[in-house]
Amino acid sequence: xxxxxxxxxxxxxxxxxxxxxxxxxxxxxxxxxxxxxxxxxxxxxxxxxxxxxxxxxxxxxxxxxxxxxxxxxxxxxxxxxxxxxxxxxxxxxxxxxxxxxxxxxxxxxxxxxxx
Amino acid sequence: xxxxxxxxxxxxxxxxxxxxxxxxxxxxxxxxxxxxxxxxxxxxxxxxxxxxxxxxxxxxxxxxxxxxxxxxxxxxxxxxxxxxxxxxxxxxxxxxxxxxxxxxxxxxxxx
Numbered sequence: 001x002x003x004x005x006x007x008x009x010x011x012x013x014x015x016x017x018x019x020x021x022x023x024x025x026x027x028x029x030x031x032x033x034x035x036x037x038x039x040x041x042x043x044x045x046x047x048x049x050x051x052x053x054x055x056x057x058x059x060x061x062x063x064x065x066x067x068x069x070x071x072x073x074x075x076x077x078x079x080x081x082x083x084x085x086x087x088x089x090x091x092x093x094x095x096x097x098x099x100x101x102x103x104x105x106x107x108x109x110x111x112x113x114x115x
Numbered sequence: 116x117x118x119x120x121x122x123x124x125x126x127x128x129x130x131x132x133x134x135x136x137x138x139x140x141x142x143x144x145x146x147x148x149x150x151x152x153x154x155x156x157x158x159x160x161x162x163x164x165x166x167x168x169x170x171x172x173x174x175x176x177x178x179x180x181x182x183x184x185x186x187x188x189x190x191x192x193x194x195x196x197x198x199x200x201x202x203x204x205x206x207x208x209x210x211x212x213x214x215x216x217x218x219x220x221x222x223x224x225x226x
Contacts, residue, residue, distance in 0.1 A: 004158075031212065043159070043216035055212065091158050093214075101147050101166075101206075104214060106158030 004107035006092050012113045018080040021110045024073055025094030033093040033104060034067055034077050043091070049075065061086075082114045119203045124221040127193045135188040135220055137203030142183050146207045150177065150188050151214070152199040159202065159216070162188065198224045 005024040013019055025032050034046040047057040052069045060067070064083070069075040079086055089111050093104040120138040127133040139148070150162040163170055163177045165186070170177040176189040190197055202219040 033212070033214075035214075042218060043214075045213045045215075048212050050212070093158070101164065103149075103161035103164070104159075106160065109158050 004092055004094055004105055006090075006107035006110050008110060009108060010111045010113075012115065013082055014115050015083055016081045017114075018078065019082045019086075019112060019114075021077040021090050021092075021112070023075045023077070023092030023107060025075070025092070026105055027073065028096070029094035029105070030072075030097050031095040031104075032069060032075050033095070034075070035091040035093065035106075036088045037091065037109070038088045046077070046090075079112075082112075084114045087112055087114050119205060119217055121201070121203050121217065121220045123218065124223065126223045126225065127190075129195060129224055129226050130192050133190040133193045133197070133222065133224075135190070135201050135203075135222065136185065137187070138185045139203070139205055140184045142205060143207060146183075146205040148177065148179060148183075148186050149204045149206055149214070150175070151202045151204065151216070152197075153202070153219075154196075154199045159214075162201070164206075193222075193224045195224050195226065198222055 007022045030051050032049040035043050037043045046059045047067045048055050049069045067077045089109045091106050091109045093106045095102050095104045147166050149164040151159045152162050153159045163175050165177045178187045200219040200221050202216050
């Protein structure tokens with residue numbers, strides 16, 4: 001298995017532009033997570049899907065952020081319009097099931113820079 | 116969520132054992148203790164987890180105190196590749212889907 005796949009690996013954009021990050025979870029995993037990592041706030045959960053349904057999006061910073069999971073093998077995180085403070089590394093992770101003893105498998109991340 | 120406390124940084128020599136401590140004095144009976152690590156420029160990766168008994172896997176060992184208020188991740192022979200930030204995380208049924216990463220311990224391994 002190729003593991004969790006994220007694209008692009010790096011994204012540089014200008015303030016106000018729309019940014020779309022993509023994630024392909026590990027086949028057979030039912031849960032998908034989007035995290036963001038910054039120096040100031042560390043790693044924080046943005047949103048979590050179970051069986052393609054968003055369960056908890058309380059970590060999404062504001063309405064400029066949206067996430068979708070149209071099928072079991074694909075998810076997107078969109079920022080519109082982007083702002084410099086959105087600059088961070090965004091990680092996608094998947095898990096066989098979101099239970100407290102299951103591990104999460106992380107992708108390599110997308111490094112986003114908003115100028 | 117119950118909180119964990121870890122030293123900010125530790126240093127070890129290559130090929131020596133490393134003991135990474137974690138305090139979780141407010142742990143509840145149903146909290147699992149998970150350890151993840153993040154190598155430079157990579158996503159976090161699972162290391163090990165346990166509930167009450169000590170655990171071993173190919174990467175590390177997890178020693179859990181009898182009162183469960185602390186635990187220790189043991190790397191038996193540190194290599195340069197083990198240099199990473201190590202996170203000790205508590206997970207329970209209510210927060211089971213979220214990994215609440217703290218600041219972790221930055222491990223430096225020197226040749």
